[in-house]
Amino acid sequence: MRALRLFIDVIRGALIGVAEIIPGVSGGTIALIVGVYGTLIGSAGHLVRGVVRGVTDGVRGRGFAAAKQHCAQVQLRVLVPVAVGMVVAVLVAARLLAPLIDAHPEETRALFAGLIVVSLIVPIRMVGGRWTAREVLAAVAAAILTFGLTSIPSAPTADPNLLVVVLAAAVAICALVLPGVSGSFLLLTVGLYAPTLEAVNDRDLAYIGAFALGAVLGLSLFVSGLEWLLEHKHRITLAIMTGLMVGSLRSLWPWQGETGALLPAGDNVGLAVGMFAIGIVIVAVLIVVESALVRRRVADGEDVLEPARPAT
Template sequence: MEVIPGVSGGTIALILGVYDTLIDGAGHLARGVVRLISDGLRGRGTSRAVEHFRSVRWVVVIPIGVGMLAAVVIGARFVAPLVEEHPVETKALFAGLIAASLIVPIRMVGGRWRVHEVAVVLAAAALTFFLTGLPPAGDANPPLWVVAIAAAFAVCALVLPGVSGSYLLLTVGMYAPTLAAVNDRNLAYVAVFALGAIVGLGLFVSGLQWLLSRHRRITLIVVTGLMLGSLRSMWPWQSEENALLPAGPEALTAVTLFAVGVLAVLVLLIVEAILVRRHVLSEDTVSDPTPHPVDPER
């Protein structure tokens, strides 16, 4: 979904119930790589790196990683043109998905919300509303060092619900060049972009993992606000400068597709609840930056 402006990969992870697992695994993977390099250069061995690698739930992280790569290739080829050709219909559907998925972080927060927590949600929503209303920059042919920096920032949105990495690329004029590089198999561009993304993800996810571990409630409250504010980018009628326009003649179709998106998420949440109740699916893990004790029979 990260190839679609306005749709956050973190939001999709929340909908699928793997958000904490994704953050936890990415954090340990990033720390493991850092330990492997730093301890290797100092001659301290690989034991600390191995502890972090063993803490990654590979059975979840590997399928997610493979799926993400496949989604980028498929999305660049098929989904992105669909969004361009049918913007009203696709945005309405995605808006329904995001609106219903607000249930997920709200449920994860739990308990009774206090007044200052509601204020935090509204502030985060207002910030996202403003950012998603910024007009896109003109398409550019950026140098590779700019590609790396843009990728480092854009990939942060991969794990931050409500913030779309592809939308960030769009606002700095690098969305079209990046899609073209994927479609044209521009290996140099793709390799530099991937390197920048890995560095950015490693730095950002560690901080987010720490927040989820130490300040979980307020972090999820901010996430809820970001998702709420991101609904602005999914309003089906917008100008090329991202200004909001009145509803057009496709209003009935848009409302129908919005309802389909809401229903799809609700069905998914019901199925998840049934699987958890029957112990077919376990509750999601809580992100923790310290290595987990490893069962030798795992």
């Protein structure tokens, strides 16, 4: 049973890692779908606070008791296999998927749109019950905002300064903890998508190190705030997440110009519709499988697909 759970968590991490490579697809969305979103957010928050308290309390001579208390709540049995799956998937996907996206952009965007459309069921179910007018308005506003952001023309690729890489990574990594926002698309918008894929494929340690530093800074500043929102403003936060996911669909319209401008449907409409349907089926199957696993207590994820139950 433990080996099966470990394998499942590695696969979950791999799916999140692949999503992080694909512009328009949010790693946070996939984390929601596969049932580790709450665990990742909670563990990352405790890890960040543990490190910060360890540094500040150590300097002040207060000991490390508070830091150890936070670190003890990090669910390493989930976090480690998920992280391993993510790293392996990013390395493989950067090598295999990037050329596929370049060669078949319309088909792949249609596939990704199907993934996002059906995944809307996840945050909607997490809100639970009937939506209030305030929650609907918040979702609509978030959708409009995301639609506007994804309408920004893509910047041309350039040889970036490492400081720019740090800042971009700090923003893009937030997509890992914010469903509906694509980190890869944010990199694409600022002209760092192709350089980042190239750095991963070429094992450019300076670039990768700068990106990792930005990611750590971004998570340190962002995770705790989002965790607080999910705990104290649960419904409205998830309603906004739903709107973000709806608005992100604009970036996945299959027919686009080089700068992201929307174009009329082309000749391969049938193929695009077919890929869209495949995307819907893939996520629907993931949701069904995840629900079955949760019911059987094989995998974690009660905080995503089912209401949390008190410990017994």
